[in-house]
Amino acid sequence: MYTQEAEAFLEGEKAPRWKLEPSESYMVIEEQPERAFEIFEEHLLYGWRGLCITRQHPKQLCKRYNIENAQVFWLTELKEENTVKDLLEISLLIGKFVESTKSGIVLLDGLEYLASRYDFDAVYQFIQNKRSQVAKAEAILLVPVHPKTFPEEKRALLERELKSLLQCFENAISQMLGEGVKKALLERLEKDTGLKRDELIGHTDVLTRNLKEIFGGSALVLERMIMKQIYTELGLDIPPQDLDIRKPIVKWTPIERNKPT
Amino acid sequence: MKETSLHELTEKLIGTEIKAELLRLFHTNPGILDTVEGVARRVGRMRKDIETEILTLVELGVLRKERFGDLDIVSLNTSKDREILKKVAELIKGGVKG
Numbered sequence: 001m002y003t004q005e006a007e008a009f010l011e012g013e014k015a016p017r018w019k020l021e022p023s024e025s026y027m028v029i030e031e032q033p034e035r036a037f038e039i040f041e042e043h044l045l046y047g048w049r050g051l052c053i054t055r056q057h058p059k060q061l062c063k064r065y066n067i068e069n070a071q072v073f074w075l076t077e078l079k080e081e082n083t084v085k086d087l088l089e090i091s092l093l094i095g096k097f098v099e100s101t102k103s104g105i106v107l108l109d110g111l112e113y114l115a116s117r118y119d120f121d122a123v124y125q126f127i128q129n130k131r132s133q134v135a136k137a138e139a140i141l142l143v144p145v146h147p148k149t150f151p152e153e154k155r156a157l158l159e160r161e162l163k164s165l166l167q168c169f170e171n172a173i174s175q176m177l178g179e180g181v182k183k184a185l186l187e188r189l190e191k192d193t194g195l196k197r198d199e200l201i202g203h204t205d206v207l208t209r210n211l212k213e214i215f216g217g218s219a220l221v222l223e224r225m226i227m228k229q230i231y232t233e234l235g236l237d238i239p240p241q242d243l244d245i246r247k248p249i250v251k252w253t254p255i256e257r258n259k260p261t
Numbered sequence: 262m263k264e265t266s267l268h269e270l271t272e273k274l275i276g277t278e279i280k281a282e283l284l285r286l287f288h289t290n291p292g293i294l295d296t297v298e299g300v301a302r303r304v305g306r307m308r309k310d311i312e313t314e315i316l317t318l319v320e321l322g323v324l325r326k327e328r329f330g331d332l333d334i335v336s337l338n339t340s341k342d343r344e345i346l347k348k349v350a351e352l353i354k355g356g357v358k359g
Contacts, residue, residue: 175285177346184350214353216268218275225281
């Protein structure tokens with residue numbers, strides 16, 4: 001079985017749905033780094049070369065995502081092949097990769113782990129440094145971050161370094177309906193859902209349900225405009241007409257077109 | 262009741278993608294004074310696709326359509342727009358659960 005998207009790719013569609021902008025670094029706020037891995041996986045499929053540093057065991061990861069072509073390093077204290085354990089090692093690894101690779105994408109999963117072992121300033125300086133290297137090398141850096149890892153003021157510092165989907169969401173609302181409506185909407189969503197605003201993006205089902213409750217039939221238009229904003233700000237192509245934001249990004253299943261049926 | 266009013270108002274404001282695009286255009290560029298053709302070009306649409314939507318927003322008061330010589334010029338009615346968005350914000354706040 002292969003997905004429609006995989007078929008489109010085989011038929012010559014060259015741009016990934018989540019084509020991020022070279023030289024940019026992105027923070028993906030989510031409880032589990034699923035969307036970040038999906039974006040990474042999709043870029044590999046479209047010919048990007050990948051470096052993945054992760055807290056998850058590479059074998060488990062490769063079962064779940066089609067990322068065999070990427071260099072995968074396990075972030076752990078254990079000393080094994082393809083493991084890294086500290087900021088310096090990771091810094092050198094990323095630096096070497098982006099300098100020697102054309103069209104390189106780096107997924108750094110494990111900021112929580114690093115934050116637990118180093119003080120925030122060290123992690124922040126590391127991110128600043130990597131962002132500069134990535135920008136110079138025209139690579140892409142993806143950093144999934146759990147919404148509760150950092151206190152608000154520290155996450156705000158990180159957000160200045162890394163683009164966030166929440167900013168895109170907020171911009172979409174304020175550009176369409178103004179700052180006052182955006183503020184009222186975010187306050188209401190926080191109160192109705194019990195989620196903080198940066199957690200909303202990671203709970204698309206909850207967000208969709210509540211937008212529907214607040215805006216009625218117009219919620220669908222709003223969702224579509226939010227998706228357009230996200231796509232535009234992240235340098236992506238315009239989303240397809242039938243894109244449903246309630247569904248996660250389609251996972252790329254192994255393509256079995258040539259197998260006998 | 263408040264939710265019904267909010268649904269009706271947002272339906273008039275952003276009930277279609279074209280209206281949402283028009284609102285975004287005029288809110289990010291509040292000084293625009295342009296013909297319907299010009300506005301259509303700015304949002305990447307055909308004139309025929311946006312004419313009705315512009316009329317709806319004019320009827321609501323968010324946009325203004327005025328005759329200048331031979332041309333119908335569309336612009337943002339800033340005071341009415343501000344009033345309507347304030348109303349939307351109030352209705353959103355007013356609907357907070359429990």
